[in-house]
Amino acid sequence: MKKNEKMNVKKLVLDLKKIVGDSYVSDDIYERVSYAKDPMPYDIEEKNIPYVVVRPGSAQEISQLMVYLNKRKIPVYLHGSGTSLAGHSRPKMKGVVLATHRLSWIDINEDYMFVEYGGGTICADLIKALDQKGYFLPMNPGSQIVATMGGLVATNTIGHMIDVHYGRPSHRVLGLEVVLPTGEIIETGTKSLRRPAGIDLTNFFTASEGLFGVITKVRMDLTVKPFMKYVVAFFKEPEYAAYSFMRMYREKIPIPLYGEFLGANSARVGFQTKGLEPPGGCVALATSIGKSQKEADGNAELVCSIFEKEKAFRAMILEPGPEQEKIWASREFILHTTQGKGNFVAVEIVTAIPHLARAMTEIHQVPQTLKIFKDAEIYTYGHLGALSLHGLFVIPNEWTDKKKRAAMMEIMEVDRRLNLKYEAAGGEWGQMAVRVPFFKMKYGEKAHSLIKQMKRVFDPNNILNPGNVDGL
Amino acid sequence: MSRAEERKEIKKMKKELLLATQQCIACEFCVPSCPLYSGWLTDSATGRMQSLHYAIKNKMDLDDRLRDILYSCTTCGNCEFKCKSFSQSVKVTDIVKRARQMFVKEGKGPMPVHKRMIKSLKAMGNPLDEDSGKRKDVYPSTFKKKDQAETLLFFGCVTSFQDVNIIPSTLQILEGAGVDFTALEAEENCCGYIAHLVGAEEDLKKCIEKNLGSISRIKPKQLVTTCAGCFRTFKELYPGEAFNGVQILHGVQYIEALLKEGKIRFKSLPVRKVAYHDPCDLGRHLGVFDPPRNILKQIPGVELIEFESNRYNAVCCGGGGGYKAMDVEKSLEVASKRVAAAINVDAEIIVSTCPSCKGSLQVAAAKGRKEGKWKIRVMDITEFVAQAMNGNG
Numbered sequence: 001m002k003k004n005e006k007m008n009v010k011k012l013v014l015d016l017k018k019i020v021g022d023s024y025v026s027d028d029i030y031e032r033v034s035y036a037k038d039p040m041p042y043d044i045e046e047k048n049i050p051y052v053v054v055r056p057g058s059a060q061e062i063s064q065l066m067v068y069l070n071k072r073k074i075p076v077y078l079h080g081s082g083t084s085l086a087g088h089s090r091p092k093m094k095g096v097v098l099a100t101h102r103l104s105w106i107d108i109n110e111d112y113m114f115v116e117y118g119g120g121t122i123c124a125d126l127i128k129a130l131d132q133k134g135y136f137l138p139m140n141p142g143s144q145i146v147a148t149m150g151g152l153v154a155t156n157t158i159g160h161m162i163d164v165h166y167g168r169p170s171h172r173v174l175g176l177e178v179v180l181p182t183g184e185i186i187e188t189g190t191k192s193l194r195r196p197a198g199i200d201l202t203n204f205f206t207a208s209e210g211l212f213g214v215i216t217k218v219r220m221d222l223t224v225k226p227f228m229k230y231v232v233a234f235f236k237e238p239e240y241a242a243y244s245f246m247r248m249y250r251e252k253i254p255i256p257l258y259g260e261f262l263g264a265n266s267a268r269v270g271f272q273t274k275g276l277e278p279p280g281g282c283v284a285l286a287t288s289i290g291k292s293q294k295e296a297d298g299n300a301e302l303v304c305s306i307f308e309k310e311k312a313f314r315a316m317i318l319e320p321g322p323e324q325e326k327i328w329a330s331r332e333f334i335l336h337t338t339q340g341k342g343n344f345v346a347v348e349i350v351t352a353i354p355h356l357a358r359a360m361t362e363i364h365q366v367p368q369t370l371k372i373f374k375d376a377e378i379y380t381y382g383h384l385g386a387l388s389l390h391g392l393f394v395i396p397n398e399w400t401d402k403k404k405r406a407a408m409m410e411i412m413e414v415d416r417r418l419n420l421k422y423e424a425a426g427g428e429w430g431q432m433a434v435r436v437p438f439f440k441m442k443y444g445e446k447a448h449s450l451i452k453q454m455k456r457v458f459d460p461n462n463i464l465n466p467g468n469v470d471g472l
Numbered sequence: 473m474s475r476a477e478e479r480k481e482i483k484k485m486k487k488e489l490l491l492a493t494q495q496c497i498a499c500e501f502c503v504p505s506c507p508l509y510s511g512w513l514t515d516s517a518t519g520r521m522q523s524l525h526y527a528i529k530n531k532m533d534l535d536d537r538l539r540d541i542l543y544s545c546t547t548c549g550n551c552e553f554k555c556k557s558f559s560q561s562v563k564v565t566d567i568v569k570r571a572r573q574m575f576v577k578e579g580k581g582p583m584p585v586h587k588r589m590i591k592s593l594k595a596m597g598n599p600l601d602e603d604s605g606k607r608k609d610v611y612p613s614t615f616k617k618k619d620q621a622e623t624l625l626f627f628g629c630v631t632s633f634q635d636v637n638i639i640p641s642t643l644q645i646l647e648g649a650g651v652d653f654t655a656l657e658a659e660e661n662c663c664g665y666i667a668h669l670v671g672a673e674e675d676l677k678k679c680i681e682k683n684l685g686s687i688s689r690i691k692p693k694q695l696v697t698t699c700a701g702c703f704r705t706f707k708e709l710y711p712g713e714a715f716n717g718v719q720i721l722h723g724v725q726y727i728e729a730l731l732k733e734g735k736i737r738f739k740s741l742p743v744r745k746v747a748y749h750d751p752c753d754l755g756r757h758l759g760v761f762d763p764p765r766n767i768l769k770q771i772p773g774v775e776l777i778e779f780e781s782n783r784y785n786a787v788c789c790g791g792g793g794g795y796k797a798m799d800v801e802k803s804l805e806v807a808s809k810r811v812a813a814a815i816n817v818d819a820e821i822i823v824s825t826c827p828s829c830k831g832s833l834q835v836a837a838a839k840g841r842k843e844g845k846w847k848i849r850v851m852d853i854t855e856f857v858a859q860a861m862n863g864n865g
Contacts, residue, residue, distance in 0.1 A: 026512065030523035030541060034513035037498040037522050043529065055511060081500045101511060122504070145554065146500045343497050397494040 007094070009051045012074070016054050016096070019064045024055040024102070035097045038082045038090040040434075041343035041395045042404040048090075050077065050097045057102040059177055059185050059216035066214070066463075067183035069096060073461045076181070078210050080120065080148030084155075085346065086426075087433040088209060092467025100150055103216055108133055113193055113222045114174055119150025119215040136225040138166030140258070141428070142332070150215040155430045156207035162385045163427075164255050165289070166223060170206040177217035178205050181459035185216075193221055204454075209432045210465045211451070212458035226257070226289035229300035230324050233284045233307035233315035238263060238364065238380070241284040242357040244310040245384045249353050253306065254299040256286040259385015260331055263364070266381045266392075270330030281313065285328060286385065331381070342396040345408045347415040348429055349382075349389045351422035356387055359422050363391045366414055372407045388427050408434075416441065436471030478577055485574045486528050492567050493525035502551035502564070507788040507806045508795070514541050517551035517564045524571055534580045542571045543583050546806075547669060547793035548752040553784050565757075568793075572671030582670035585797045590672050597661040597682070598629040607632040607658045610639045621654035623726070624692035624718075626683075626706075628699035629662050630827040637851075638827055641858035642698055642723065648861050649735040653696075659686050663697075665705040669794045676709060684714050698723040698854055700754035700826035707758060722754060724763040724825050727857055731770060739863025741773035746856075747819035748776065749810065749833065750786035751826035764825050764853055771860040777817050779810075787813065789824075791832035807836035814848060821849045823856050 009027060016025045026032070035053045036044040051074075056062045069076055075095025082089040091097065103120035106129045115135070117126055123144040127137045141147050141159030153169045153176075166172065175189025188201040205213055235241045238261070245259050262270055262283040271279055286303045290296035300317050307315035318324035347366075351359045367376050373393050382389035393411060395404050416438040419425055431439045432451075440448045448469075455462065455469055473481070502517040503509055513519035523541050527534065547565040555564070575581025582590070589599035597604045610632065623646070631638045639655075646653045664679025687695060695718050697703045703722040706715075721729075730736045746768055754760045761783045768776045781787045790796065790806025811833055814822045822837070824830050834850040841847055 028514070028537065030514050030519070030526065030537065031512055033526045034498075034519040034522040039497045039499050041497070043525075081503070083499055143499065143501070146503060343494065397491045 007051055007074075012096075013052055015068060016052060016065065019068065020054055020056045020061050024057070025052060027052045032097070035079055035082070035099060036077075036091050038087065039085055039343075040087050040090055041345055041408055042401040044090065048093055050091050050095055053079075053097045053099060055099045055102050059103075059179055062098070062179040062214050062216060063183045063185050065096075065098065066179055066181055070182050070461055070463055073463060075466045076463050077465055078151075078214060080151035081122075081143070081146040083143040083147050083151070084429065084433070085348075086429040086435055088155075088430060088465070088468055089151075090433075092470075095463075095466075098214070100148055100214070100216075103150070108135070108222070110222070112191055114191070114219050115222055116217060116219045117149055118217060119148065119153075121149045123147045123149055123152060130222070131225070134225055136223045138172060138223050139169065149218055151210075153206055153218055154208055154210050154215055155428075157428050157430070159428060160258055160260065160383045160386065162255055162257060162259060162383070165257055168206075169220070170203060172220050172223070173202055173206050173218055174221055175219040176202055176205055176215055178213035178215055180213045181461070181464040186213075189219065191219070204458075209430045209468065211432065211455050211469055213464070226291065227293045227296040228257070229288045229290075229293075229296040230318040230320075230328065231256070231286040231288065231300050231303045231307065231315065232318055232327055233286075233304070233312035234279050234281050235284065235310075235312050236281045237311070238282045238360050239357045240311045241282055242360040242384060244284060244307050244312070245387075246353055246356050247306050247310060248303065248385075251306065253302040254288065254290075256288045256299070256303055256385055258285070258287040259383065260285040261380075261382045261384040261389070262331060263378075263380030265377065266379045267330070269379070270332075271327075274326040274330045276326055276330065282380075283327075283330075284312070284384065285331065342394050342399075343404070344392050344394055345411045346390050346392040347411055347418070348426045349391070349415065349418045349422065350424035350427045351387050351389070352424055353387060355422040356384065359389055359418065362418065363389050366391055367393075370410055370414070372403070372410050386427060387424070412437075433468045433471070436469065482574060482577050485570060485577070489524060489567060489571060489574065490528045492563070492570075493521045493528070496521035496525070496555075496564075498522060502554045505550040505554040507546060507548060507550070507790055507809075508544055508802065515544065517545075517555070520545060520568060521564065524567070534575055534578050536580075539575055539581055539583070542568055542575070543581070543586075543670070543793075543798060544795065545793050546752070546788045546790060546795045548788035549756050550752070550785070550788065553756065565793075569669065569671065572669075573673055574671070576671040576673075582672065582794070583798055586666075586670040586672075586794055589666055589794075589797060590670065590675055593662055593664075593667060593675055593679070598633065599662060599666045600629055600633050602629075602633045604661075605658050607660055610636055611655070611657060612640050612643065615643055615655070615657075617657050618654040619689075620691050621652050622693045623651055623653035624687060624690045624695050625653055625655040626660065626663070626695055626697040626699075626702055627655065628660075628697060628702040628827065630701075630831060631699055632660065634831055635827050635852070637855045638698055638830075641852070641854040644858045645727065645730075645736065645854060645861065649730045651730070651735070654690060654692075656686050656690075661686070663699075663702040663705040664709070665701045666794060668705065668709055669792075680710055680714075684710070687718065688716070692718055694719040694721055694726070696721045696723055696726045698825070698827070698852070700751035701828060704753040704757055722760060722763075722825065724754075724767060724853060725760065727853075728763040728766055731767065736857070736861060738771050738857075738860040741771060741860055741863070743773045743775060745775045745777050745818055745820045747779055747814045747817055747822050748782075749779065749789065749814070749822050749824040749829055750783055751824060751829045752786070752788050752792055754825055755786055756784050764823070767853065767857060768823060771856070774860075777819055779813050779817060781813065789829040789832040791828045796828070796832065803832060804836055804839065807832040808840060811836045811840055811846065811848060811850075815846045819848060821851055821856075823851050823853050825853050827852065 103118035288299035
């Protein structure tokens with residue numbers, strides 16, 4: 001669509017209804033606003049509210065939609081469940097929101113040892129389906145109860161899990177069905193557990209952040225559920241929790257599947273929420289795995305001994321039961337820290353192994369370096385085993401949108417600075433949208449320009465999630 | 473209240489709601505938990521919060537579409553337990569009810585069907601357009617109302633006009649336990665919960681006044697209700713001090729106490745798998761989960777099983793928040809899902825502690841039976857207890 005060209009929304013709605021049916025198109029203002037808002041702490045701008053929301057039910061319908069929209073150069077924003085914390089799903093100009101929820105189905109094929117599922121399948125539903133057959137989804141995003149698999153695969157994220165075990169979706173996906181922005185439907189990859197050597201288009205989409213196509217079907221290898229054992233440790237100084245995980249890598253012990261961390265503030269809130277005694281410091285949690293329970297138990301003992309060596313004032317193996325469940329669940333209650341006062345904004349700092357303890361110290365000093373959040377309370381948590389740390393700040397409801405936006409930018413500057421300093425890049429939320437300035441600084445203008453050129457190859461009219469490659 | 477005062481009040485409400493709705497970060501964690509979720513976000517808590525926020529922020533007129541969005545909520549509160557902010561912050565049901573009050577104050581709410589219910593409430597003392605004298609119909613002829621008693625029973629409108637078993641069963645239990653009790657019978661007035669749910673707070677106040685007058689005449693030590701909605705209304709909406717120390721109990725709390733005192737004894741029943749359905753008002757909103765389970769566990773022959781979603785995660789029957797009156801068909805669809813969930817865990821009987829839940833689930837069970845999908849009974853716990861005391865069922 002040309003700039004300043006007036007959209008005939010009535011005709012657009014009628015045309016889209018012809019493709020997907022009357023029940024799956026809405027130009028209701030409340031629907032449009034609801035689909036446009038994402039967890040960014042400020043409201044959607046009027047100029048970016050979509051014309052219409054459409055909910056197609058198949059790759060064929062998406063293909064027809066794309067042909068129609070591409071011809072008219074109408075922007076399309078994909079919406080799985082809109083959980084991105086980096087602004088991927090928020091429309092950056094007027095257009096159509098394409099919600100993928102109806103592409104929800106799961107087919108486990110034990111003869112081939114793969115599972116196929118629709119791009120709109122909810123992560124938790126897939127976890128449950130696999131679990132019922134003794135398999136395991138090698139990813140664990142905090143948003144699993146709503147996040148769609150298409151979005152997770154396109155972000156190539158595994159959430160809190162430690163990379164060294166099962167890798168990323170790009171290591172597990174055998175093949176994809178993708179609708180290109182120009183409307184063609186392509187299949188990539190293989191049905192064999194043996195992946196193609198050399199060029200495989202699968203890899204272009206498994207970390208595409210929705211820039212190159214709409215993932216409508218995923219084929220992923222089946223992973224047998226490991227045996228697990230849980231460990232918890234309490235530290236006075238957060239740096240020692242970091243030293244513990246650094247030491248695990250150094251001493252070549254079997255790295256746990258999860259290595260979680262709760263700063264003292266966060267742990268206090270989380271433990272209180274679950275009805276546990278305040279821990280009196282920060283908390284490290286680990287899940288050791290093995291091919292047998294004995295192996296998992298043995299690995300957990302090694303992890304526990306490392307916590308003890310690194311000055312944990314208490315470290316113990318948790319037997320399955322209510323206490324173990326409560327302690328692990330306390331990790332999920334981090335947002336209780338907002339206490340009804342407002343939204344939040346968080347950094348995601350990833351480090352190379354040698355910097356983990358230093359980053360831990362620095363993240364706790366961040367408030368002193370800020371202007372808008374000067375001396376604000378920071379709630380730290382993270383996935384130390386995965387070399388990842390978060391710092392969360394509360395954004396009061398009373399602040400104006402302008403101030404909230406400025407506050408978020410201030411925090412993203414910290415995110416940028418520390419990820420550069422510690423020689424890494426965000427491991428959960430992706431590199432585009434709000435993180436484009438980081439991408440440019442870390443990899444250079446040329447690298448960014450290459451991404452833009454690649455986008456043009458797949459999406460010559462730049463209709464799919466436009467703006468995400470340019471930054472928020 | 474003068475029109476100027478009302479306008480001031482509406483302005484204040486809007487300011488509060490604007491701030492409160494900002495707490496929803498639009499993470500969509502709540503979406504799958506909404507029993508009315510249709511695939512569109514406005515049929516979910518986050519959609520309701522975002523819609524309301526947008527309308528107030530942009531100073532939009534309160535239109536019918538927004539009214540429909542906000543009244544299409546069973547106020548079950550399941551979303552609050554799935555919220556990423558874990559609703560220490562996003563009190564969705566409070567926001568929805570407050571927004572409904574705003575609609576009523578602006579003369580744009582409640583829904584037409586609710587207006588008829590409120591009209592009936594004012595004229596007949598119940599929202600069901602029933603003559604108040606009919607409350608007596610379901611009482612056994614042996615029941616003799618007393619002027620004063622230690623325990624006052626309050627049954628509520630759904631039980632009184634739409635159920636034939638709960639009142640006789642409850643009376644039988646209390647007679648069997650040798651308790652000094654009475655009931656208001658035809659003098660009972662609606663507790664006012666429906667008025668509160670649809671935003672008609674002034675009408676709630678009138679109900680409170682009437683009922684407090686009746687209760688104070690009886691001078692009971694405890695007020696016992698078998699209705700989860702009435703119970704929540706007495707506990708949360710009536711001024712606590714007005715009860716003058718009268719203890720407010722749900723029937724299950726009272727029966728559990730009578731069991732502990734040895735005043736109730738059970739005979740053996742045939743072995744049956746019983747799934748307990750937590751009513752939202754009693755369970756999630758007031759945290760009463762164990763008494764009904766403790767009672768059922770003590771009945772010989774009962775194998776108590778749990779729904780996959782139970783206690784704080786229990787799924788609504790579809791009848792709450794004034795929604796059933798608005799859309800009977802959709803409400804039945806929600807209730808049918810709950811019955812299907814009971815079938816999934818091999819239940820033979822669903823037991824609940826709320827007449828509205830019982831009514832909704834019973835219709836869904838009957839519909840499924842007619843369609844050849846399943847065969848399952850739905851009972852109130854009082855019926856089950858009365859049968860167990862008799863040893864027949």
